[in-house]
Amino acid sequence: MSAVSRPFRERLCPFRSRSLLLSAVSLFIMKESLLEILCCPLDKHDLELEDAEYDDAGEEIVAGTLVCSECGERYPIEDGIPNLLPPDMREETPA
């Protein structure tokens, strides 16, 4: 089942347990076509995908690194979510 085409499940119950959601590992993939609409947040140049790990079907990106074709800054993809924050904003704790 594609994560993205999956319907917004159980919409009538938006407050359900988050831990239950996080157990749905198949959701943590990134569509390759997302790359076309992303750019380096610093200089707006194109990003290139490196060290990509694909899912079993070989279609969706599970992990990898996005690298700016201009400045070389590196942005991680974790759990199917690219972290496109500039390096100085990347910490897990609030600024």
Next chain:
Amino acid sequence: MTLREQREIETDVYQPAEDSQLLAEAACARLPADEDQLVLEVGTGSGYVAGRIAAETPVRVIASDLNPHAVREARGEGVETVRADLVAPFADGTFDAVAFNPPYLPTDPENEWDDWMEHALSGGEDGRAVIDPFLENVGRVLAPDGVVYLLVSSLTGVDEVVERAGEEGFSAVAVADESFPFETLTVLKLFR
């Protein structure tokens, strides 16, 4: 009473409230039924607004948030998510529509608290500390006929936001509003 207590906050991620619902309904009712349309929700939080757009319209929706807990929760809704500072990592001229329910509560700097929920609620002293940079930058990522659906509270000042949007080249029209005891919520449609 702190902002946190007013909003009965218990998690690291802003959960859907009346403002989320008003924005979701306004956007879903107006987005064209066209699967080629690309829509961004900035500051998605729980993913509620993006999830409703994905469920109720054929458009492709991308959701972004600064908060790592929020992007994971929204991803759990099945929405494509990106961890981002407003619209910074999105390519020029990309989106047919951008929806944003910003942090808008005016906050005394001495009363701010340093956690993710502050980022989700506080709009700084005038309530527009996040709205202003959003208005400055959102034009870059909009397609030529792209529009913005922006939720604004009377606590933040709708006229001030409309004026600020005008300085960035946007016309504004109110497409939805709803009154509550302490504020009136308005969804502005911004277009060029």
